[in-house]
Amino acid sequence: MSFVEIENKVKAILSGIEIVKVNYEGPNLCIYVKRPTEDVIDMIGEVAKTLKKRVILRVDPSNRASEKTASKVIREVLSDVEDVVFENNGDVYIYLAKPLREKEIKSATREIFVKTGWRAVIESGVPKDRVKLPTHEIVGVRHIFHGAYAQRVELMESLARYIHQEPVVKEGPITVTFLGAAMEVGRSAILVSTTESNVLLDCGLKPAQNDEEFPLLDLIDIDRLDAVVLTHAHMDHVGCLPFLFKYGYKGPVYMTDPTKYQAFILLSDYVELKEREGLQPSYSKADIETVIYHTITLDYEEVTDIAPDIKLTFYDAGHEIGSAMAHLHIGNGRYNILYTGDFKYGKTRLLNRAVNKFKRVEMLIMESTYGGRDDVQPPRVEAENALAKHVSDAVTRGGKVLIPAFSTGRGQEILYILNKMMEGGLIPRVPVYVDGMIVETLNVYLMYPHYLNPEVAEEIYGGVNPFTTSGSVVIVDRAKRVEDRINQVAKIAQSEEPAVIIAPHGMLNGGPVVDYFAQLAHDERNKLIFVSYQAEGTLGRRILNGEREFVIKSLVGGESKINMRMEVVSIPGFSGHSDRRELMKYVEHMEPKPKKIVLIHGEPSKIISLATSIELKYKITTIIPKVGERIRAL
Structure with missing residues (x-):
């Protein structure tokens, strides 16, 4: 379908609406209208359905509220607004300090559009909690995104010219x-x-x-x-x-x-x-x-x-x-x-x-x-029972449990399970140290509850951080200076108290987990628990294959020979x-x-x-x- 045909269909569907401009922006069809009304919002879905396109609705700049006025309206419509960023194309990005349900986001987006003429892009935040998560990487992504506005516009213009052309060869x-x-x-x-x-x-x-x-x-x-x-x-x-x-x-x-x-x-x-x-x-x-x-x-x-x-x-x-x-x-x-x-x-x-x-x-x-x-994994309940048993055994004998976990996925799942177990009295309450990028990526789980299963999502929407409710979770905000980082790891690893440490990488081939491993491997009271796949060639696979002596490179000990005495357990079922x-x-x-x-x-x-x-x-x-x-x- 040619662009002229698409433009005519848009005008036919939005009959009675004053359309200023129709154009492509990257993969999107953008429709600029003279006035922001409830009617045009209700009708825009029919455009997307008929043309099978992603449709973005914007208002002509002459009828948008000033940024000052729009900012005031936004804060009247939404509570806990953390930041507001206006862009020249008519979009306003609203970053919240709490999670918001999808239907609430849609309702607020609609109200802001009608009252201000700005297209609101609303992003949920993290529930307020006594355990504060570092967010500098999250904020960093936003700064990069908005700071490259000119580059993004150029990309979208280039894409629009390419994507929406008719294929020359169709077969x-x-x-x-x-x-x-x-x-x-x-x-x-x-x-x-x-x-x-x-x-x-x-x-x-x-x-x-x-x-x-x-x-x-x-x-x-x-x-x-x-x-x-x-x-x-x-x-x-x-x-x-x-x-x-x-x-x-x-x-x-x-x-x-x-x-x-x-x-x-x-x-x-x-x-x-x-x-x-x-x-x-x-x-x-x-x-x-x-x-x-x-x-x-x-x-x-x-x-x-x-x-x-x-x-x-x-x-x-x-x-x-x-x-x-x-x-x-x-x-x-x-x-x-x-x-x-x-x-x-x-x-x-x-x-x-x-x-x-x-x-x-x-x-x-x-x-x-x-x-x-x-490769048939046991039911989750069996895996969780095994985890509870092995953690309890190590803690009872005064040892520490080290769990290598991927920064996204297994790290959050294991933390969630351990937190619930401690909350329910199924395992002893000891500090659960969470280190590395598991900490930063935990923010993402709290920012996007609608990507999680309904039970967990409801906890988060209710203002609860379901990963820290036991009161035993300790977030390790990684020190930047090497000397400070060495002391930070040593203090946790060498303390006399039993503890659980969750850190990446999940295959023990680098990352913070190696720093802890270098200090814990010699003590037979400690336990190394694998909860995910260990690829060929990684240290994790070598340990599972029976190796107990090897040379590793860690931040704390540099390159050192390890004679491993800590117990090793692999628990299938969490993959x-x-x-x-x-x-x-x-x-x-x-x-x-x-x-x-x-x-x-x-x-x-x-x-x-x-x-x-x-x-x-x-x-x-x-x-x-x-x-x-x-x-x-x-």
Whole structure:
């Protein structure tokens, strides 16, 4: 449909409304009206439904209230306003100091629009609590975003010209190239190509003890890469993203709002840790900032044009807050690809189960981390009982419990469970120290309750921080000076009192957890509890395989030889990945059934086992690609 036809349809639907201008802004259709009225708000949904476009409604500048007047109205409509930022295009960003339900946000947005003519973008805040969380990284993201207003406008103008043009070739081949995560875990990166477009799904690193492996990015023509889609903020999916921008990528990155904040926190921490260890990171903080102002956030089930022939829709993946499955609708109904990213087909303490119903799916690209025949995790209640037992045992004998956890996902889940156990008297009340980026990313869980399961969301909306109610949680605000940081860790690790310490990285291959491990490993009273997957080549996997003597590098002790005497326990059942049973059930319950399944993100033996079972039981063609392999979808 040509732009003139779209403009005429807008005018027909909004008959009686004085329209000043209609234009494209990135993937959005923007409609500027003369006056802000209730009627135009009620009618705008019909425009979006008819044209199948994301629609933004703005008011002509001549009829917007002054910033001073609008700011006063905003504070009358909303309480606990922390900050207000006006932008030249007619948007006003309102940052709150408390969480707000979605229906309350919609109501306030509507009232502010009618009373001021400004389009309000409202972001919830963190409930007030005696345990104060550091928020400098959260505030940093906002400063970067607003400080790059001119760059964002330029990006949106460029995207508008590209996305909304008519495809020249409508029946060309569709190919999928696996740049990483094929027959391996880590460096997820998948290039989907049509005659018109190239879209990259994820761009991660492969974790290892001493170095990381990058995806085969040399197979990408950066100048012809049109969009990047990020499913979630774990380093094996996002760790290489700033590297793309460093070497010339200038396009958009699509992700959810929670993922935007978490990605910034994790990537910044990665650079800081490398620099602290005297190593040269592959990219700089400036490259990470570039990622932020090239980010376009989408909510679940919001259909968006990202190329002339590709529409993107995110669905809840249940892996961590904001994690998404990416559905690509290619051409006018020609082909549909669903990429699961990492997903959990089962409800957890914090998250909902992954979505399994779609309009159309011809190809399913599915992770297989726990695809082995014996990779069946116990029920959550068994895992929680085991955690309670092991924590109680260590505490009773005067030891400390060290839990390596990913900064986003497992860290928050384990903290939530331990907090509830202490609150309910199921385990002794001892200090629970939370260190590293788990602390900063905890803000994101409190800012976006509607991404969590309803029970947890209601606690947060009620003004409760469900992660700290026991009174035993101690937030470690990491000291900046190296000497202060060494003393901070030593004070916790060397104290005589029993305690639990939760810190990243979840595979013990770097991060604050290594600093604690270096000081706790020699004492047999202490206990190391693994609650997540340990990839090949990481220190965590080596320990699980029986190694007890190794050389590690920590901030506190430098490079030192460790003779490990602390007890080691691995508790399955807490993973944010689907286990073998859930993977098979997902294929069985998925609607509609895909014509092809491509298995990635798993060790070779596990992928082969899962592929064999899928073909035998469900009679669906199942493909196992290698790194660097390109397959033709259509």
